[in-house]
Amino acid sequence: MLLFNCTPFYGENAKRFLKPKIIATRPRGCNRSPGSSSSHRLPQPALQPPAPSPRWRGGAADDDIFSSAFCENSEKLINVHLFALAAKYYSLSSLGVCTPLEDVLEALKGDSEGATGIKPDEFMNNKKSHEVQVMSELVDSIANYCGIKQVIDIGSGKGYLSSFLSMQYNLKVYGIDSSSSNTNGAHERNRKLKKHWRAYQSRGKESLKSRSLEMANDRPVEHELNCKTINEELLNNANSLQNQGQVIVQDFVPSCGFTEMAALEANTETEAGLVTGTQSHETKLSEEVLAVLNVLPVDAVEDFSSSHCNCGELCEEEKVQRKMTSLKTKARKSSESNLYLPLTSCITAETELSDIITDLEDCMMVGLHTCGDLAANTLRIFTAKPEIKAVCSVGCCYHLLSEQFENQEECHDQVWGFPMCQYLKDKGWCCGRNARMSACLALERVAVGQMLPTESLFYRAVLQVIIEEIYGVTKSDRHVGKTFSKSSSFTDYVRRSLQKLELDDSKLPDSCIMDYYEKYKHRMNELEAFNMLKVVLAPCIEVLILLDRLCYLKEQENIAWSGLVKLFDPVKSPRCYAVIALKNQSCS
Template sequence: MNNKKSHEVQVMSELVDKIANYCGIKQVIDIGSGKGYLSSFLSMQYNLKVYGIDSSNINTNGAHERNRKLKKHWRAYQSRARANPKSQRLEKANDSPVQNEIKFKAVNERTLNNSCLQSQDQRTTQDLVPSCVFTEVTTSETSKQTEIDLVAQAQCNESELSEEALAILNVLPADAVEIFSSSQCNSEELCEEEKAQRKMASIKAKASKSSESNLYFPLTSYITAETELGDIITDLEDCIMVGLHTCGDLAANTLRIFTAKPEIKAVCSVGCCYHLLSEQYENQEDCTEEVWGFPMCQYLKDKGWCCGRNARMSACLALERIAVGQMLPTDSLFYRAVLQVIIEENYGVTKSERHVGKIFSKSSSFLDYVRKSLKKLELDDSKLPDSCIMDYYEKYKHRMNELEAFNMLKVVLAPCIEVLILLDRLCYLKEQCFY
C-alpha cells in the first residue's frame, strides 16, 4: 500500500471497529473490497470476521495471493520472535549467578559493618537478632531484585519485538496469525494460578481457531441494489456493511441494500468516481434503468434534478491538493480539449463508449498524442495530415490560460457538487426512516 491508502485503511478500520463494538457485532461485509487491504486489516487488527466482495476475479485472486505471501513472512517472523526471547533468557540466566554473588557479598559487607557498630553501642541488639537473619534478608532482597531485573528486561524485549512486528501486523490477514503467548518466554516466573489461567485461555483460543480458521474470505460477485447477500454468504448474520472507495453506483446500491436488509445493522461507505454515477434525468431517451445512482431521495426526484457528467467530474477534484501547491495538469487537459474539437469537427462523433485513457504520459508531442488517441478510439487517423492536426494546436494554444482559469473554477465548486451528492444520499436514508 502507498502512504495514502495505508492512512485511509487505518483510519476507516478504527471507525468500523468502533461502530461494530457499539452495535455488538463481529461480522463485516466489505463491498468492492479490491485486493483486500481494508478487509485483511479489519480481520487481523480487530479480530472481525470479514467477507470481502469484489466484481473482479483478478482482484479476488490477488487478495488470495497476497494472503499466501503474508502468511509466509509471518511464519518467519514468528520463528525469530520465539528464538529471540529464549536466547536472551539463557544469557540472563548464565550471568545471574555471578551478579547475585557480587550483590550478595556487597550487602553482606554492609550488614557486617552495621552489626559491628551496633554491637559496640548496644550489645542487646546482637543478642536479640542472630547473624543468620541478616543473611536470609540479604538473600531474599537479592533474589527479589534479580527477579525484578528479569521481568523488566523481558518487558523491554517484548516491547522491542512488538514495535518490530507492527509493520507486518498492520497488513496481515487474520488467518496468518497463530497463537503466540508471552508465557512461552517467562512461564517459569508465573505462579501456578497464572499458568492455569493462560492455559485455559490458550485452549479456548485454539478451539475458536479450529472452528473458524480464517476470518477473511475474499469472494467474487457483482453487487446491485437487488443482490441477495444470503446467496453469497451462507452464514450471514447481524453485520456492518463497509466500502472504501465504492465506485459510481456501487455506493448508492450499498445504501439501498442497507435499508432493505434487517440483518445489516450499520453502514460505513466512502464513495468515489462520481462521474460514473448513472443519472435519472440525464439523456433520458438512452436510459432503460430503473435504479439510479443520482438522485436517490424523493425530494430531488420531484424537482427533476440533474448534475451532468461535467459537474460530476468536477466533484472528483480535490481542492485540498491545489491548496498545498499540487496544480492541475494543464497541458494534458489542453491536449484533451483540442482532441475533442478535432474529433467532433472531422468525425462527427460527440459521444463514444471508448476512452482515451492515460495517453498523455506516453506521448512525445501533441501530434503523437492525437495519433495514438485516434487509434485507441478506432478512428481512421489517415484522413488527417500532420499539418491539419498542428493547425488545431496553433489555433487554440493562446487560450490555455482560459482553460486553466476554467479548471480552477471547477476545483473551487467541487466541494459544493460533492456535498449535493452526499446530502442526496443522507436524505434518502432519512426518507427510509433511518436517523
C-alpha cells in the same frame, strides 16, 4: 469554440448550486445497539449552517451578495472573489453538518480497547495505509458497539481493508468485488502478508535470543544455570512454533481454502505465555513481534467466484451448487472468526446477499471508495436487509453516478444513483455529467500546490476538436485512457489516441496535427482558469450528493443514527467523507 466539452455550468446552474436548501432533518435520536452496554450516545450533528461572516454581508442580503458574483443579464461570472467565498460557505466543512470522528469513536468505544499489531504502511502506499488504518478503527468500533463479528466489504478491490479488518481486529470479512482480477489481487496480497509474517517471526527469534542472553549476563552467577535452561526452552518453543506453522502451510488443501487457525493461535499464546513468565521488560521489537503473531494468519483466504455475465438473477442450479460448496467449506473451516473470504460478484440494489453468503448473520456493510452507483446501492441494501445492523460507506467516482432526471427518457424500473432522497426527487433535481465530473476534483490538493494536469487536459481538448472536425465523431463509447503519460509529443499522443478509438490516422499528416496544436496553444491559460473554477465549485457539488445520501437514510424508519463523518486527510485522500448509519435496537 468550446474545448473538451467544457460547457460552462456556471451562470444560472452555478447559482443553483450555490444556494441549496439545507434539506437534512434532525436525527430522531440514537438507541443503544445490540450487544452494547455502553451508556454513550452517538453525537447529533448540527444541521443548520453557520451564519455568514460579517464581511460577506456588506449591508446587503446574502442572496444579493451571492447573486452579484454573476451578471444579471448574461449570467456570466464577473466576481471571482465572491464566487470563491460562496463556494467555500456551502462546503461540508462550513455547513456544520458533519460529526467529528473523535466524537463518534468516543461514543462507540464503550469498554473496548484499541488493537495493536501490524502496520499497513509496510505493505501499502501512504494513501491506502492512511485510509485503511483510520477506517478499520472506526469499523471495529461500530462492530463492537453492535455486537457483531461479520463484515461485508462491498467493492473490496484487492482486499486492503478486508484483510486488515480480518487480521488486525479478528473480524470475519467477506470482500465482494465484480472484478475477478481484483479477487486474484487479494490472493497476491495474502501471499505478501505471509512473507511479512515469516519475516517478523525470524526477527522475533533473534530478538528473543539476544534479549535472553543480555538478561543472563546481568543476573548473579548462582542463577546462570536456571536462566540458561529457561532460554533453551524458550528457543525450542519458538522453533517448534515455526515448524508447526510450516506444517500447517504444507498440509493446506487448496480445495479447502482455510488454515487451521486454532492450532496456530494456541501455539502463539503458548509462546506469549513463556515470554511473559521469563522476561519482565521486553524490547519494543519483541512486543511488536508478539502482536503480529497474534493477528496475522498464514493463509486465511478463500476465493469464491459467483460472477455471472448479466449480474441478474441466479438460476436454481447455480444456487444449489453455491450452497453445496459453502456447506462443504463450513464443515472444514476453523472456529476462528478472523477470516477474509474474497468473492467475485456484481452487486446491485436488488442483490440478495444470502445467495452469495450462505452463512449470513448479523453484520455490517462497509465500502472504501465504492464507485458511482455502488455507494448508493450499498445504502439501499443496508436499509432493506434486517440482518445488516450498520453501514460505513465512503463513495467516489461521482461522474459514474446514474441520474434519474439527466435524460428525459422514462425508465420506471431503473434504480438510480442520484437522487436518492424524496426531497430531491420531488424537485426533479439534476446535476449533469459536467458538474459530477467537477465533484471528483481535489480542491485541498490544488490548494497545497498539487496543480491540475493542464497540459494533458489541453491535449485531450484539442484531440476532441480534431476528432469532431476531421472524422465527424461527436460521441463515442471508447476511451483514450492514460495515453498522455505514454506519449513523447502531441503528435504521438494524437496517433496513439486515434488507434485506441479505431480511427484511421493515415489521412491525418503530422503537419495537420501540429496546425491544430498551434491554433489553440494560446488558449491553454483559458482552459486552466476554467478548470480552476470547477475545482472551487467541486465541494458544493459533493455536498449535494452526500446530503442526498444522508437524507435518504434519515427518511427511513428503522435508523437509530446516521451522519456524515470526515475520516481522512483530504490532501492524502480527497474523497474523505463517510456516510455512517446504525439501525434501531429493535430491528430484527
